Amino acid sequence: AHRDALSAARGPGRTQDGTSVALLVNLGGAADLSAAAAADSEGVGLLRTEFLYLGRTEAPARDEQCAAYGKVFAAFSGRKVVVRTLDAGADKPLPYLGQGEEPNPALGVRGLRLDRRQPRILDEQLAAIATARDQHDAEVWVMAPMVSTPAEAAAFAARARSHGLGVAGTMIEVPAAALRAQQVLAGCDFASIGTNDLGQYTYAADRMAGELADLLDPWQPALLELVRHAAEAGRRAGKPVGVCGEAAGDPYLALVLAGVGVTSLSMAPASLAAVRLALAAHTLAECQALAEMALSAEDARHAREAITAGANPIT
Ligand code: PEP
Ligand code: MG
DSSP: OHHHHHHHTSSSOBOTTOOBOEEEEEEOSGGGHHHHHHSSOSEEEEEEOGGGTTTOSSOOOHHHHHHHHHHHHHHTTTSEEEEEOOOOBTTBOOGGGTOOOOSSGGGSSOGGGGGGTOHHHHHHHHHHHHHHHHTSOSEEEEEESSOOSHHHHHHHHHHHHHTTOOOEEEEEOSHHHHHTHHHHHHTSSEEEEOHHHHHHHHTTOOTTOGGGTTTTOTTOHHHHHHHHHHHHHHHHHTOOEEEOSGGGGOHHHHHHHHHHTOOEEEEOGGGHHHHHHHHHTSOHHHHHHHHHHHHHSSSHHHHHHHHHHHSOOOO
């Protein structure tokens, strides 16, 4: 039993009965790179690339981007790195994107929608990612933020492939994309659910509004319902559907996410150990039963309490 506990403390994420749930890290810039690479993960599930674009008067040149991606790919050599293309707009406006003032920036031209105005930005970024990938040994996937329709997902995947990037997916962080996950997945290779924005848009509650924190609770049943719907579409299509929002780093919620069929969880490096241990302490059937409990709870608080009380001890 001691040896089991020790082996559960390291290595790939899996349930007690061996269903794999890949454990990955979220990475937001070069500063956290060495700590993230040293953590025991299967790779990067979300490389936020905004850091390259912020605080400048023009978009970073292709060479500069290529060097920055190359550093990440080198640090994660032999592992997976999911690069998310630029998610500017909303809370992260950039002067050179010509976004101007928007009355509702969260509902405006952000993420992949910027491509409607400035297609060159995405092409430059995909070209830089592809060049850096060719110089390193990481397994590089790309995905787009703020996809709302199956057509956007398919168009992004086609763009990525035109740059030689063969594994292209979309984030599911808009309820419309979650509801149509089957059609979204038909046109791309994988999906990654961003529970931060998916919660914001499902509950119509600005994620920056502290006084609405109860509506933004990642245990909200309507959010979990959308996650389950997308995960089931992934299972039917035989395509990976992960979670890369903050929800993935809560060990109890991770059990629920595994129970609805999510195939990977991407989180802050500090959360990896607790999530790994939680998974190792439960069979898939136990995770499924916990997911059933969470989804039938009347609200977020009851869901959290029921799963915290019903889960096996996590130590
Ligand atoms: C999300 O929306 O859940 C997400 C992971 O993306 P970001 O937090 O960068 O918007
Ligand atoms: Mg998001």
